[in-house]
Amino acid sequence: MIKTNKDKLLTLAFQGEVSPAQVVRTYQATWDGRAKMCIGVGGINYNLKTGMEIFGWANGDRAEPGVSTDGVGKDGQKNGYRQKTGVGNKVQVTSGDVKGDYGTIIGKHGYRLPGNVQHVQVHFNDKTLDNLNIGDKIKVKARCIGLRITGYDDVMIHSGSPELVEGMGIEDINGKLKVPVALEVPAKIVGAGYGTQAHSSHIDIQTCYPPDIKEYGLDGLRFGDIVALRDVSCNYGRHYYRGATTIGIVCSGPSEISGQGIGVTTILSNLEGKLQPVESKDANLMNILELE
Numbered sequence: 001m002i003k004t005n006k007d008k009l010l011t012l013a014f015q016g017e018v019s020p021a022q023v024v025r026t027y028q029a030t031w032d033g034r035a036k037m038c039i040g041v042g043g044i045n046y047n048l049k050t051g052m053e054i055f056g057w058a059n060g061d062r063a064e065p066g067v068s069t070d071g072v073g074k075d076g077q078k079n080g081y082r083q084k085t086g087v088g089n090k091v092q093v094t095s096g097d098v099k100g101d102y103g104t105i106i107g108k109h110g111y112r113l114p115g116n117v118q119h120v121q122v123h124f125n126d127k128t129l130d131n132l133n134i135g136d137k138i139k140v141k142a143r144c145i146g147l148r149i150t151g152y153d154d155v156m157i158h159s160g161s162p163e164l165v166e167g168m169g170i171e172d173i174n175g176k177l178k179v180p181v182a183l184e185v186p187a188k189i190v191g192a193g194y195g196t197q198a199h200s201s202h203i204d205i206q207t208c209y210p211p212d213i214k215e216y217g218l219d220g221l222r223f224g225d226i227v228a229l230r231d232v233s234c235n236y237g238r239h240y241y242r243g244a245t246t247i248g249i250v251c252s253g254p255s256e257i258s259g260q261g262i263g264v265t266t267i268l269s270n271l272e273g274k275l276q277p278v279e280s281k282d283a284n285l286m287n288i289l290e291l292e
Contacts (some may be wrong), residue, residue: 002170002177003150006162011143014081015094016069018044019119019138027160028061030256031208036061040253041066041109042119042209044132050106050123051286054253054262062260063107063253065223068119069138082118082200086144087249087265088161088289091122096136101128105140105149106224106285107251107265108159110193110201118201119190120143121251123139123285125292152177155274156235157197160267167288168226169280179247179268187231187240191259194239198234198266205229207254207261218254218262220251224249224285227264228277234269249285251258 021043027035040048040063048057048065057063069091071081091103103124110118124132133285147157147165155177157165171178183206189212193203205218205227213219221227227248231240236250252263268275285291 001152002166002168002172005146005148009143009146009162011141012084014071014140014142014181015074016071016081016120016140018132018138019068019070020134022231023263027082031258036256038062038257043124043134044129045047046129048223050291051190051284052223054071054223055219057253059078061248061257062109062255062263064121065191066106067103067122067124067132069122072137079200081140082120084145085140085142086161086164087267088164089143090141092139092141093128093132094137094139096133097131098128098136103128104291107249107253108195108202109263109265135235149177152274154270154272155267156194158234158266158269159200164288165235168283170262175274176276177274178221178276178278179228181228181247181277182225182280182283183221184228184230184277187229189216190229190232191261193238194240196238198236198238198269201263202206202230202251202263203232203234203238203248204255204257204260205262205264208256208258218222221250221262222284223250223253226283228275229264233271234266235271238266241271243273243276244269244271247275247277256291274277
């Protein structure tokens with residue numbers, strides 16, 4: 001087992017709201033020149049949930065499971081919501097028909113839309129989903145910034161709550177952290193997201209070369225799976241770095257748009273081999289956070 005400094009973290013409230021589904025344009029050009037009406041980003045997704053397979057959804061493109069939310073107010077306030085909340089943090093609905101109901105943050109996903117829209121994704125149970133409305137206000141009890149694993153100050157933690165990090169089954173063995181993951185992914189198929197900061201949004205595993213999908217086991221991934229990105233650093237920004245390892249969560253589905261693909265919310269990062277992935281079929285948020 002690992003120990004963390006969770007008792008020293010600040011716990012702050014951030015306000016957001018349920019975001020509507022938006023589109024850049026009616027049709028988008030796929031990597032092979034077809035016109036595709038892409039759906040699945042934004043809004044309340046009733047039947048796309050954590051634990052489900054990411055492939056096979058009609059017209060789905062970068063589809064987000066659960067409920068998409070964003071911050072309210074000016075840009076700085078929105079960025080506070082996007083950056084300082086973490087996967088595993090609890091969410092409370094503060095307006096509308098399900099005022100008082102609770103949910104859990106399951107990911108962060110950026111998307112090029114007017115106004116630089118980014119989403120913090122939330123899991124609610126079915127009863128809450130059925131009565132939730134676009135525009136409903138939510139409050140996040142955020143506790144994640146500054147989280148560290150004791151003895152591993154060089155392992156960076158982004159967007160990860162104590163509940164997530166301590167629940168992942170990480171083992172401290174001989175100066176290495178053994179991290180259960182559903183899949184390891186090489187840097188050569190990582191795409192959009194390089195060059196962005198690591199506290200919000202995501203990085204993509206490209207799905208525009210069909211043979212890679214089966215070769216690297218991407219076809220077996222589920223929403224909420226924990227994955228390891230080899231030779232990818234997210235210490236202070238997302239970039240290629242030989243020998244580095246990033247651990248993240250599958251937050252959105254595949255894409256047929258050039259350079260895009262399976263979205264990964266980045267959680268852990270280290271440059272020097274301290275993170276050692278160990279394959280586990282149970283490495284999914286459904287199990288880690290005990291989601292309903």
